Structures are given as structure tokens and as C-alpha cells.
Amino acid sequence: MDFFKLNAVSKIWAAVFVAGLVFSNYYLYSTTNSKLESYKSEPPFLRFDFTDSYLVDRSSQAPYLADGNLDTEWRKLRPSSMKTDFDLELRLSHRLKSGVYVPTNWKGLNIIACSKNTPPLSLKILEREAINVDKESRLPNDTEYSSIVLDFSKSEIATIYLKKDAGPVPQKEYPKGIWIWAVQGIFENIGPDSCIKDIQLFE
Structure with a gap:
């Protein structure tokens, strides 16, 4: 009798193990697939601080320039x-929806300084070529959209x-007709007043 009980318990544990294995594999597949779809829709962007100011103050880092957090x-x-002091890739010109890259209606940029004491910032807005890094081993080409010197003396927000x-782009034709909005900026002055809270694209 004990043998049959032991055999039944073993079968139950085996079934639980198999079910757990199936569930974990499904979870891994679904989350990985979700991340891949997210990557295709909105790939990670490069953000560089060519001053390496974090070496002086760890709270001053390139990602903080466009992290959507006004506390950084x-x-x-x-x-x-x-x-240039920094180079930031902001967002793709299109979003992937149902197998088609649809243009996003980006209306503008907000550049948010830390205070009205922030000195003028020379800013270039770029249309950076979106390239398939799996197929092309080269740097993307930049097209200058505009160049402007921003004055924050009257308002912290420019x-x-x-x-x-x-136009729309079929997914199979990516990255044809798609670009990344990017910015490059430089302050003439060095010091704590040369300070940016965030650079944000808005619709």
C-alpha cells in the first residue's frame, strides 16, 4: 500500500514539475517576445556627455538630460x-502599429533649464538616419533640421x-523613411549654472 502511495505522490510531483516547466517556458517566451516587439517599436537611444561631468559630480550624467524627470x-x-557638450537621441519619427510604422505627430521640443541664471545654450536639432545595425556597420548620417541659441534669462523653458x-512605412521596409530626432548642445560657460533639467519631445 505504501508503495502505491509513494508512486502516486511521485506522479503528482512529476506532473507539477512538467506543468511548472511549461509555464516558465511560456512566460519566458511571452516576455521575450514582448521585449522584442518593444525594441522594434522604440529601440534604445544613445546619450553622450562629452564633458564627463559625472567625474566631478555623480549626480550630473548624460541620461538625466532626457529622462523625463525634473528632479534630475x-x-x-x-x-x-x-x-559639442552632449549628443542625445530622443525618439523615433514613427511608431510601430499593427505591422506598419506610422508617423508620430511630434509638435516640438521643450528645453528646460535649471534656472533663469542658466547661460545661453547653442542647440542643433538633427534628423538622424535610422539604420539597421544588424546589417550595416557604419555611423548614421545626420541632417541638420535647425540650429538656435536659447536664452533662458526670461524663462527656464524654451x-x-x-x-x-x-508617410507610413511597412515594417518590412524599416528603416527606410524613418529617422531619430536628436539634439546636440553646447554651453560656452563651465559651472553649476550651465544646467539643464530635461529635454522633451511633445505631441
Whole structure:
């Protein structure tokens, strides 16, 4: 009798193990597939601080320039090693919906300084070529959309309006006709007043 009970318990545990294995594999597949779809729709973007100001203050880092959080700040605390202080990729020009990349109606950019004491910021807005990094081993080409010097003496928020026509792109034709909105900025001054809270695209 004990043998039959032991055999039944073993079968139950085996069934539980198999069910758990099936569930974990399904969960892994579904979450991985979801992440892949998310990557196709909105790939990760590059953000560079060529001043490496975090070496002076760890709270001043490139991701803070466009993280959507007004409690974080980036400050220029060191000279830049390039012709610009920072280079930020913001968002794709299109969003993937039902197998088609549909243009997003980005209306403009808000550049939010830390205070009215923030010195002028020279800003370039770029249309950065979206390339398939799996097929092309090269840097993307940039097209300058506009260039402007922003004055924050009257307001901490500067707004730049965008107008760019684009059409839908079938998923299989990606990245044809698709670009990344990017910005490059430089302060003439070094110091805590050369400070940006966030750079945000808005619809």
C-alpha cells in the first residue's frame, strides 16, 4: 500500500514539475517576445556627455538630460572633448502599429533649464538616419533640421516647434523613411549654472 502511495505522490510531483516547466517556458517566451516587439517599436537611444561631468559630480550624467524627470539635472562641470557638450537621441519619427510604422505627430521640443541664471545654450536639432545595425556597420548620417541659441534669462523653458511631413512605412521596409530626432548642445560657460533639467519631445 505504501508503495502505491509513494508512486502516486511521485506522479503528482512529476506532473507539477512538467506543468511548472511549461509555464516558465511560456512566460519566458511571452516576455521575450514582448521585449522584442518593444525594441522594434522604440529601440534604445544613445546619450553622450562629452564633458564627463559625472567625474566631478555623480549626480550630473548624460541620461538625466532626457529622462523625463525634473528632479534630475545635468551640469557642465568640465570642458568638452568634442565640438559639442552632449549628443542625445530622443525618439523615433514613427511608431510601430499593427505591422506598419506610422508617423508620430511630434509638435516640438521643450528645453528646460535649471534656472533663469542658466547661460545661453547653442542647440542643433538633427534628423538622424535610422539604420539597421544588424546589417550595416557604419555611423548614421545626420541632417541638420535647425540650429538656435536659447536664452533662458526670461524663462527656464524654451520651446522649439517642429514641422516635418512623413508617410507610413511597412515594417518590412524599416528603416527606410524613418529617422531619430536628436539634439546636440553646447554651453560656452563651465559651472553649476550651465544646467539643464530635461529635454522633451511633445505631441
